[in-house]
Amino acid sequence: MKSDVEELMPRLLPLESGDLDDLDFSEPPRNPQDYLRQVQREASLCPDVVVAQIDPKKLKKKQTVNASITGxxxxxxxxxxxxxxxxxxxxNFSEVRQRVHKHRQHWRSQTLDDNVVVPNSDDEEGWKIFCLGENVYLNSPPTLEETNAPGLDYVKTGFPPFLSIVSRLNQATISAVLEYLMTWFSERSFVPQLGRWMYALLACLEKPLLPEAHSLIRQLARRSSEVRATLVRDHHNVCSMCQLEEKMFL
Known part of the structure; x- marks a missing residue:
């Protein structure tokens, strides 16, 4: 009966059975059979699991991430x-990231309100409406009745990036939502909802950054600089947010 190892990795070369203890490892193999038996002997001495000994202090010094802002x-x-x-x-941004990381488990365990329905990670349109709101995404300004209505309708105005929401997102979902919003921003003007969500999602990114995250940050920096280049002095708030987004992670 074949062993479990042979089932997973069948032998490619025939090997005669023999006592491995009879081999003299101080001498070079005399023939192909001796060589294969020596290899077999060395393999049998290797542990099944090897754990690398890594000094965490050395890694902490190499966590700085620099993203090019060419363009x-x-x-x-x-x-x-x-x-x-x-x-x-x-x-300030570094401090926010540390706080988010420290309290993520706490906020992740909080129960969301019944009206908060987080879209699936692959629902691009759903995330754009969730973050920006129907008024912005559908380009439909609020009616007088909606403006005078008590309370906030987050479906219309967009859900803020509450910690109880963003703390539930894994890194793949965070990158996906960043890409969805970046796609929207590349074709449209800046809105406050976009700035809040971009800042919150960037604060939730964990190092080392995925290549996709590097690319999105570069795109965001370039797009923010484009918007800033078209502004005049009465757009101070928009300019401040664009400059802030351009500097994040750079």
Whole structure:
């Protein structure tokens, strides 16, 4: 009867049975059979499972991620952020990421309200409506009745990126939603809902980043610089958000 190993990895070369202890490993093999028996002997001495000994301290020093921003347009006169502002935003963003990572398990366990129906990861249209709201996605401004109605209709205005929502998303879903929103942003103007979700999703990305995430961040930086290049001084809030998104992870 064949062994489990032979069932998974059948022998390709015939090997005569013999006592492996009779082999003299200090001498070179005298014939092909001796060579194969030596290989068999060495393989039998290898452990089934090998665990690499890795020093975590060495890995912590190599976690910095730099993404190229080739293709980004220069800021117009009066819109270039100061170095102090850039460092402050990067520091704030790093702190947010650490807090999200620390409390993710807690928020993931929280029960969502009945009106919060998170789309499937492959539902591109569903995610765009969920994040941006029907008013933005369908380009249908709110009616007077909707404006005067008490409370907020998140289906119309878009669900904010609550921690109880984004903490439930795995890395593949986060990358997918980023791609959906980036596709929308590449063809349309900036809206506050987009900025909130982009910031929240970027804060939930874990290192090391997937190649897809690197590409999306570059696209976001380039698109943000394009939008900033078309602004005038009365669009200060939009400019600040575009500059902020351009600096994330860079």
């Amino acid at each position: 980004c347009q220069a800021a117009p006169a009066g819109f270039s952020p100061s170095l102090k502002w850039q460092l402050k935003q990067v520091s």
